Amino acid sequence: MITASICTIGDEILIGQIVDTNSSYISKALNSIGVKVRYMFSIGDDRNEIINNLSNCLKETDIVIVTGGLGPTKDDITKDALAALSGATGYYQSPQQLAIVKRILSARKIELLDVNLDQASVPDSCKVIPNELGTAPCMVFNFSEDKFGHKAVLYSLPGVPYEAERLLDAVVESIKQNFTLERICHRTILTFGIAESVLAKQIEAWEDALPKWLHLAYLPNATLGVRLRLSCFDSELPGRIESIDEQISKLKDILGDSIYGSDADSLQSILPHLLQGPPQASYQETLAVAESCTGGRLSELITSVAGCSAYYKGSITAYANEVKINVLGVDADIIKKHGAVSQQCAEAMAKATTLTMDSDYAIATTGIAGPGGGSKEKPVGTCWIAAAHRDRVTGEIEVISKQIFSMSSRSVNVQRFAANALNLLRLLIKRKLF
């Protein structure tokens, strides 16, 4: 099996200033094409450390992916270390990257300095994959068997996450061309609203009857729910894909509405399908949002889906009670009688939203994200969520609501509230539609 190591370079990681998210993203991509990641490690901007550690990795694994240390400033020395490691005799300027550097700086109206031009310059021992989103290109170093005892390839990517992510597609293509990979097939079924242990019990018999070559993993996540990943090596063997499909079909029968999607879906990415259906569907519904404790997170999730303007009207973050009353249109008496964090207020917010924002559906959240606030009756982590549908013919508004409780940090609580609100909307739409 082809193996890889992932190395992050930068003092800022070793002092805990930034969390390394690149390695996780890269290892996920490598795993999906059947490459086994053996090591992930971070070292500082130190020439000897870089050379020694990368040499070891090139001995131990077939592929080494390096991120970081390619900035224009003096403390970034990855490129020089790689030149030494690969026995470069000099540098050359990549014309493609140079054109990109000039274009980017000109678009940002930044003066072109020598340090920027240097970004397009690379050791003569490497090939370049141009970086369309930034100034430092991806460098590809091929090592023959003589050097490390086996054929090895090192890819050096910039540390900026979105630049590294974009370049990774080309890196994956290059790996596929350089190595003969085993066929691996991953299929992921997404569930929401059901605890991992409860889920495990529900699908116990199904899990026990899975064929030996099919591996099941539980991947719990606060915003995505519990994902069930089925992995199969040698997926090209006859009948395997059909067999996986059959298992998934059985799983769907067991779990029903707890399943909201598959693979890369999310509770927000399925909204186009739920609200607008296939082209020429008889329903073309719209959505709006009212948020209190989630503070904008719910709207951000919905608008993270490109093209959402087809169904999304917008949101009101009614952080102050006066905004709930004066802008959103909640009856002041409801807040006075039941408090802002109440089932009544959540339902009133969802109902008012369909009218104020002129939408078919609406979701609302009101709760206490913490760390401060709360009371004995309504402790930190309490949240009421509501989903409403307005019938444009009768004017009738149907609303459902649910209490959520989350005992994590402010930011995790907000994420969990928002995800649960999207799930409540999904269940309401399914009930209306099907």
Next chain:
Amino acid sequence: MITASICTIGDEILIGQIVDTNSSYISKALNSIGVKVRYMFSIGDDRNEIINNLSNCLKETDIVIVTGGLGPTKDDITKDALAALSGATGYYQSPQQLAIVKRILSARKIELLDVNLDQASVPDSCKVIPNELGTAPCMVFNFSEDKFGHKAVLYSLPGVPYEAERLLDAVVESIKQNFTLERICHRTILTFGIAESVLAKQIEAWEDALPKWLHLAYLPNATLGVRLRLSCFDSELPGRIESIDEQISKLKDILGDSIYGSDADSLQSILPHLLQGPPQASYQETLAVAESCTGGRLSELITSVAGCSAYYKGSITAYANEVKINVLGVDADIIKKHGAVSQQCAEAMAKATTLTMDSDYAIATTGIAGPGGGSKEKPVGTCWIAAAHRDRVTGEIEVISKQIFSMSSRSVNVQRFAANALNLLRLLIKRKLF
């Protein structure tokens, strides 16, 4: 200088299923007490890999901190590997941890099984720091000079982030008792709105004149701007702290308003100070937001600060033009004449927000986050941002605006637009106040 390595154990990290946040947290804590982290790495649940890699770390660094692999399931083998590495002759049960295990399971109403009792059992070659929040304790292994050529200590922590975090205080205390530590001092100055290369040029002379013992690092980030970190070892030497303060003071003179804060500040965390000032300040101002392309991100950033309800009224995400007109109160003619993505619309949104939401200040964003949409005149990545201040006495509304251009992914574009909007607000407030 005392050095450390941090090792995370678990297959789930190597397949990219979870992002390792423990290492970042631990390295921050170690740095703050003057321990230099040389390596951070992740390996799988493989006995030989664990033993080999930890042996290397114990040779190369004084302190090794291990997280993960201590769960009750079969694939968690860290404890056995540590027993072998440290030459344990058997296991013993920690009475303190056993009591905690019993208490936790009883509180969660979970039946006490043998696997749970095993959690309190540790190799006889280690000491235990009890884990109040979970079933697996922290294990401390002391190695004499004979074994790795120098005195070394290995701490094994559970992988659950809040358990590891809580135990870290005791680990830090233990490190202070075991080693004589140098004093280290980090100071970070935060800038926004100035490109890294331009910044480097502006402070070149200042940087070149820095004393040798003071190390400068550039840490660029889409939402935090370019952070400048000054690091000083031996900060207890006479005059060093004063000298750092002096350098920072010079830096402030050079960069002026480009600096928005220091250390752990962010553009949103400084809002309480900017809007409400110190207690009993003569100004107590409020803020509201209107978002189009940022879709809720700006409001989310503002509400990520606990206690923001003191100054934050809320937001309107006016995704649809009709919401801009009917809910937010933008003149329909402005959109008709100039389009929704225009300086005029951004300014009208900010102005309208101060009235609709009854706030002193307002920020607005309108743009094209991509990947679709846009035109030749207004390409994807174009955004107009505006900040407004309403004088409650005269009723006059002052507004400033700026065009931003970002050529990244949808999500990074949105982050950059939102950060720039917060920065524009900061500059407006500073102009009004000082």
